[in-house]
Amino acid sequence: MLVAALVLVLLAAGPAEAGTLLPERGGSPNADRIASLYTVVLVLAGLVFAGVTCALAFALWRYRERRNPVAAQIHGNTRLEIAWTLAATALIVFIAAFSLSKLGAIENADTAAASPAAVAAGVVAPGDGQALHIEVVGRQYVWMYRYPGGAYSYGEMVAPTGVTVKLDIVSVDVAHSWWIPKLGGKFDAIPGYVSHTWFRISRPGLYRGQCAELCGRNHANMLAQVRAVAPEEYAAWTRRQKRLIAEAEAARNRDAPSFASHGAG
Known part of the structure; x- marks a missing residue:
């Protein structure tokens, strides 16, 4: 009875136990x-x-x-x-x-062609085997993501659906490990070395993970997140992100002389 009850409990808790026994x-x-x-x-x-x-x-x-x-004598x-x-x-x-x-x-990364929507949005060029390259940079205690064209973000990666995304994973300080369980295995970010992995998401959604390598006192706070969006939304996000970065850099350059003159005075 105890075994039967345990089996029933495990079956009932199946959805809540996703990822416990299997990736x-x-x-x-x-x-x-x-x-x-x-x-x-x-x-x-x-x-x-x-x-x-x-x-x-x-x-x-x-x-x-x-x-x-009398014990049986079995010799083989x-x-x-x-x-x-x-x-x-x-x-x-x-x-x-x-x-x-x-x-x-x-x-090996999926070589399937990107979706027509991704090609139409200009995320990748037409043709088989086209992929989007994103650089993942680990640093205490946040992930930075660099996108083609100069856009970048912290904490959350934005990725288009229907496109093979190839990742180059690096570190600028200590060893980290980038891991989003639903998107594949974990890959180390080692100073002076580039690790490579990939994923291809078919539906929009939010995929959560974290640094899987003890990297310091705030290691537990080094969370990772991928937000998958439609290709046209990704293209609009990168344009907006690049504009905001350009505006921030222009403001910084504009204010830099005043700081210098203030210090000199």
Whole structure:
């Protein structure tokens, strides 16, 4: 009864436990492939565990003292040993082949053409394999994002849907790790080194993550966030962002002489 009750509780809590046993999926194809790989390995591991547990329980029941007061002397079973050796070898080969078939697609960016809306909005040029490049810069304790054309933002990355987004991840101080679970695996930001990853989001939405490498006293506050929007909205946002940055820089340059003269006086 206790086991049945526990199973019912776990089933009822399924939606709330998303990502507990398996990586999150639903944001990007590479994240979905990672989750599929984990699912297959978890299922196979569960089957092996169940088989070993059943064999152990059978042996305990079959050779219990009441039925066999004199211990059975079993010196080996060649057929059984060959069978479980071949089964284990086949299992390892299958997991290796399945993993390698997924890893290539996980590591290499999606080469599918951008959506017509992205091309029409000028996010990428027409043609297959076009991608948007965004630089991710880690610093204590905030993420900075640099976009093509000079726009940049802090804390939140804005990305278009229907476009393969390639990320160049760097750090300007200590080791960080950029991780948005629904968009794929985590990638380290190491000073003096550039890490690469990618994602492709099909629907607008908000995807949250954080720095996954202890980087100092305020590490817990170094959150990461990607806001996926329609391509035309992304194009409008980058234009507005570049205008605001230009206005801020013009104001700073305009005020700089007055500060200098004030200091000289």
